Amino acid sequence: MxxxxxxxxxxxxxxxxxxxxxxxxxxxxxxxxxxxxxxxxxxxxxxxxxxxxxxxxxxxxxxxGMNDLHLHAPQYAFHGMYMDLELLEWLNTVTFPEEARYADLNYAEKAYSIFTDDIKHSATTRASIFGTLHVDATELLMDLMEKTGLKTFIGKVNMDRNGSLALQEASAVVSAKDTVRWLEETTGKYENVKPILTPRFTPSCSDELMTRLAEIQRTYRLPVQSHLSENQGEIAWVKELCQGTSFYGEAYDQFGLFGGEQCPTIMAHCVYSSDAELSLMKERGVFIAHCPQSNTNLSSGIAPTRRYIEEGLHIGLGTDIAGGHSLSMLRAIADAIQVSKLRWRLVDDSLKPLSLEEAFYMATMGGGAFFGKVxxxxxxxxxxxxxxxxxxxxxxxxxxxxxxxxxxxxxxxxxxxxxxxxxxxxxx
Structure with a gap:
């Protein structure tokens, strides 16, 4: 640089x-x-x-420059593979075992060096990125991303339930303590990289952990990134886990982790968001990260992006590596247009396909608004x-x-x- x-x-x-x-x-x-x-x-x-x-x-x-609102840096090591699985099976059989390898810093450095070099030379100028639950590996990722000159948010993932023996934090207390240690060790260290609070998704985070993360969010005034209404099986699972909520978004909102002036939030996917969920997202100013390639690869569905644009919700694009197989934001623009055409033809002919103008806007101004005047x-x-x-x-x-x-x-x-x-x- x-x-x-x-x-x-x-x-x-x-x-x-x-x-x-x-x-x-x-x-x-x-x-x-x-x-x-x-x-x-x-x-x-x-x-x-x-x-x-x-x-x-x-x-x-x-x-x-183009702004990638959602991707998983540790998953870049296997992008373009295992694309015949649906979301939950893909997480358990491929993603969690791979992310567990980042406990080994030698492996993390090898993998993250490839990722950071490739994203530096891509169309992406700013991004919101998931790391893993490992503090040291996440700090290594932040160190490497700082050197690229890209402006990024990077999150240490939180997950204290429904992971695997090799990839799950011991308790909500341990997860919260590790998060605070990570924040204290990185505060003021970087010019280009900022921390973002990253509960993986509701099934991975107990109520106790979410309560503790909400306290951390308020103390450190952090933005938040997570997943929302990506897959029908996932939504049914959340309903079982959070019986006091009427829709998925409330599982975050009940803890104050769903947007608002003091909690800028990105929710990835939103393929099946209900009217009530969308209304709350609009009220809270939540950013939708539309990930068309991932939604296709993992058989999740096609988000109604036309509706989100017309109703004035904040929406940008995400590559969602490695549910998505390409780091290219140019490809994400084309994918967004193409899947909107399929939705219009096969699902709901009342929602016109996206135009080039709209999809390009999502990759630039739409997603850029999360980072400021960008x-x-x-x-x-x-x-x-x-x-x-x-x-x-x-x-x-x-x-x-x-x-x-x-x-x-x-x-x-x-x-x-x-x-x-x-x-x-x-x-x-």
């Missing part, structure tokens, strides 16, 4: 969202950064910026940008910037990513 001059410009074909329905595409424009923030996009460089450093990318596409090239937004060089993708006809962007999204060719900036800092 290199530090940039306080003020500089990039020149190329610039594409960015302004809202879910609109994608601005300029064939030749200047994008100006000052002190890590976007100043604006201009057809000609304004007089006051004449003479600033300007890198001309020769008509490469310049787009906002995900577009409007004035005052943090300067996160990707340089996409599609010159090796041959075509016989002239293409507009929007057509080139759409093709790159569907081809999901991350080798076209030749530059990345985060908060004005050049990553590569």
């Amino acid at each position: 290199t530090r940039n001059p306080a003020t500089f410009a990039l020149r190329g074909a610039v594409c960015f969202s302004t809202d879910p329905q609109h994608l601005t595409c300029l064939e030749d424009a200047y994008l100006v950064c000052q002190n890590g923030l976007t100043v604006g996009v201009y057809p000609q460089l304004p007089e006051q910026f004449r003479g600033i450093p300007c890198e001309d990318f020769n008509n490469c596409l310049i787009v906002p 995900g577009t090239f409007a004035e005052g937004y943090e300067f996160d940008a990707l340089i996409l060089d599609d010159s090796k993708l041959r075509h016989p006809q002239p293409l507009t910037a929007r057509e080139r962007l759409e093709r790159l999204i569907y081809l999901s060719d991350d080798s076209c990513i030749t530059g990345k900036y985060i908060s004005g800092n050049k990553i590569f």
Whole structure:
């Protein structure tokens, strides 16, 4: 990562969202950064910026950085495998045994070094990431992610029930104490990495543990990430475990771990959220991490993303490694569009498929809102940008910037990513 001059410009074909329905595409424009923030996009460089450093990318596409709202770093070691299982079987037979290996720091370093190198060179500029329940391995992941220059939230997973002999914390007390130790050991240590409270999901966390995590959340003012209404078997299980609740989201909300001004929250999947659950999510400002590839691979279903957008819920995209097999946020955009078409055709023809504009928005501005003013090239937004060089993708006809962007999204060719900036800092 290199530090940039306080003020500089990039020149190329610039594409960015302004809202879910609109994608601005300029064939030749200047994008100006000052002190890590976007100043604006201009057809000609304004007089006051004449003479600033300007890198001309020769008509490469310049787009906002992409924000992955949900993935599991330890699962990257087996991404692209075991895709013929449903969620709960997949967790018990593959995921839990693999995550148990992160008790060995030598293995954790080998695995996390691969993950951090790959995500550094991907389309992802910001992410919310699950680690494992191991304090030392989670701190190692934070150390390695800090060096990438990406802005991330990373969580030590909490789980004191329904795990395995090798992957389950001894008690709620032990889980809470380890969480506090992890927080104390990492507070103030990083510039790019922040902690996020991470109860794996309701079946993995006893009421006593959730009560203790709520106390930790209030003390340290942490955001929260977990899973919600992903799979019908999971939802039935939660109903058995939490008989005093009327829907899955209440299992978190009863402890104050479901959004609100003091508890920013990401809930992954939300494939089968009820009307009542969605109403509470909207009231609490919960962010939905839509994970289309994972929902397909694990046979979970197709989330009604059209409804979530139209009702004004916060929604972004997640790769959900390794339920999802690709780290590419470009692929996540294409997957979101494709599964919405299947839902429209096969499940509910009242919900139109997603447009390119809407899915691109989810990957940039939609998910970016969890991190602050992130995900577009409007004035005052943090300067996160990707340089996409599609010159090796041959075509016989002239293409507009929007057509080139759409093709790159569907081809999901991350080798076209030749530059990345985060908060004005050049990553590569």
